[in-house]
Structures are given as C-alpha cells and as structure tokens.
Amino acid sequence: SWSSSDSVISTDSTGETLGPGKPLRVLLLGGSDVGKTAFASIFAGAADSMESDDCQIYGDEVCERTIEVDGEEATITLLDTWTTEEDRRCVAEDQCMQTGDAYLLLYSITDRASFLRASELRITLRCHRPARHTPIILVGNKCDLVRCREVSVSEGLACAAVFDCKFIETSAAMQHNVWEAFRGIVRQLRLRRDSKEA
C-alpha cells in the first residue's frame, strides 16, 4: 500500500500490466502556469460539488478516483509530481518519466514557450517510453482565453501528429474537456489492452 508519494514515485511501471481493478497512474506534465494544478483540483473534486470521499488523497500530489468510461469503471491515480525548481528538475523529470502508465502533456494556448516546452518533454518522454506502449495526450489548456491565443488549433494538431499522440484543447477555468481528457487516456489504455488480448 502507498503511504507516501515517495513510494509511488519509486514504483516501477512497465505499462504492460493493466488488470481491471488496477489503478492507472496518470501523470500531469508541462511547463509552469499551464494549468496542471487546476487539472488536479478538478480531478480531486475540489472545484465542484462531488463527494470528496470519492477521492483518496495520498499526500499533496496523488489523488485516486474511479470514473466511468463507456459503461466500464476505471480507477485513475493522478500524479502531479512535476516541479519547476531548476535544481530538482532533472531528478523529478527522470522519476516522472518512469512512473506513469499514461501522460497528459499540458501547455497553454496563450503561451508559445509552454508549447515548445511540451515538445521538449515529449522528446524526453519518448526516450523513456516508446510511444506505442504509453498513451499520451497533448493538452492545449486555457482555450477560453481566445484573445490571448498564441498557438493555433492546427499547430496543436500538427504537433500531436508528429509526436504520435492524441490532442485535445481544454479550459480548466471553464471545466471544459478536462474529464474528456481523462476519459481519452482510459480509452487509449483500453485499446492497447484489447489489442494485446486479441
């Protein structure tokens, strides 16, 4: 059992074992200020009226929740382990890249630098995790801020195509498409699971 986020981080995952009741470890990755904390709090239910005991909190960074996707339940453990402190970043990056079953790679559509950062992270991730085993969704957050847009939808789509991952635009502020991103992760993991069983 997990008593601290440290033990979660050190847990190895091959991404290969996906039993029906096994929580999927989903990591939020991205530069600073892109909305990772906002995503995590929506997931944790802090931003809405959902029952808080649906969500088990392990430390500050880990939250577990069962959601229904296409009539089948899935338990997700959300890890928001990213740190932007330079001195810790390399360590955190290595740990992150080895921890998840799937990744939400966030940038802000209002911040081109965060889009470039997402590309860098995708490249680092690819070194640790071959794409075909690991679902990744490129998430263009803050799509409510239309007038401040610096990254177009087509650029996001093109980037996802190059990186062989899915793409979605979200607004954590408006709670738009955030759950759709989590459902997308579950669907991708199921596709991989089903193709392995076939």
Ligand code: GDP
């Ligand atoms: P993090 O550094 O990636 O964890 O980013 P945060 O979740 O702390 O968000 C950074 C800032 O952007 C905060 O002021 C949030 O309120 C704001 N923010 C996050 N998501 C959205 C969004 O979808 N739309 C808007 N307008 N603001 C957002």
